[in-house]
Amino acid sequence: MQKDIPHIVFNSQKPDNKGIEILTIESLSVRKNDIAHNPEKAHQLAFNMIVFYTEGKSKQLVDFVWHEVKQNTIIHLSKGQINAFQFNEDLKGFIILFTDAYLKKQINNLPKNELIRLFNAHLFSPIIQVPKDANVSKYIQLFYQEYSNTAEDYNQENTYSALYSIIFSKLERLKQYQTNHLKSSDKLKTFLEFKSxxxxxxxxxxxxxxxxxxxxxxYKHLNTICKDTLAITAKQFIDEFVVLEAKRLLVNSEIKSTELAYALGFEEPTNFVKYFKKHTGFTPNTFKKDYI
Structure with missing residues (x-):
């Protein structure tokens, strides 16, 4: 039996790739049994990813939670998150993959809020439901056409960069409608410092x-900031963060729960087991077996 969840790295088939790629959901579904790891099985990403569903209904796993997806659903994931698809014959769409290096290169072209909203897994839901009258799909399809055009590669990197910025700006506009309670403020700044x-x-x-x-x-002020930002206490946020880190480490390595306990700063392995079970309902070993 496989001992851990694979760590999937960015590995473009296109020569001289600068860290960004786009493919269709259908092509990945067809190839699922021919690649190193079946994308329908849980895996950890070593890159960032945006999935845009254009047809069909299904589910997608993001950090151990299955999310319903349908036409015009976008799922965005950050490097390090756990992912799995659930393919079916009716499912269609696009998958944009890009490395951290590519993201950092684009930072100067992107408003700061976009990075906060789209790539802060602890702050926001990974789902965006795109209105039917939005034209996000047009730019993603154009990006796919440009990327698939092998006849002409002159200045393609600049074209990718421009389309990437447009797509992100469109997604940020949609995302801010879903997160009106989180405006740029001193509280949000302090919360992000706390998270760091x-x-x-x-x-x-x-x-x-x-x-x-x-x-x-x-302590009271930190609690107020967390409640205003996420509607939970500072302690609850800490626990959620630690439990998620524990889950990722449990399924993505051969580490034993006793070793993980010490690695996470618990003085006794039994304390870690009690802590993990309190917040998940599972022992670390049971959780690992269930997901592998």
Whole structure:
């Protein structure tokens, strides 16, 4: 039996690729048994991905949660997230893949809010439902046509970059309608600083007061910021973050739960097992077996 969830890297078949690729859902479905890992089985992404469904209904797994998809649904995933498709004969659409290096290269051309809304998995749902009268599909189809045009490669990279920026701007416009409560503000800035601290220190502390001290604010103020941003307490956000990290590590490595406990900063493996079961309903080993 396979011992872990594969870590899927960006591997374009197009020569001299600069870190971005587009393919159809249908082509991936046809090839699913001929590639190294069946995309219908859970896998961890080493790149960023946008999936646009143009026809059919199905589900897509994002970080251990199955999301319903249908015509004009967009799913966006960040590097490191767990993904799996559920193909059927009626399903059609496009998949845009791009590396972190490509994303960073485009940052100067993209409004800051776009990066916050589209690639902050802890803040937003991965789903965007595109209105029928929106023209997002036209630009994605144009991108696919340009990418598939092998007859002419002159200045294609600039064409990709321009279309990429347009597509992202369209998605940001749609996303902001779904997240009106999250405006650019001092609270959002502080929350993102808290999240960054948590990413770098979650193995050292799961105590909200630790992070409040680092931010030079009170525990009460940090709680208020988290409640206003995500409608949960700072402690609840910390727990959700740690549990998700534990899930990803459990299914994407051969690490034992005892080793993982110490790696995540738990003094005793039994404390980690109790903590994980409290928040998921499963022991670490049961969860790993279920997903593999």
């Amino acid at each position: 601290l948590l990413e770098n220190n979650h193995t050292k502390s799961r105590n909200a007061e630790f992070y409040a001290d680092k931010l030079n604010i009170t």
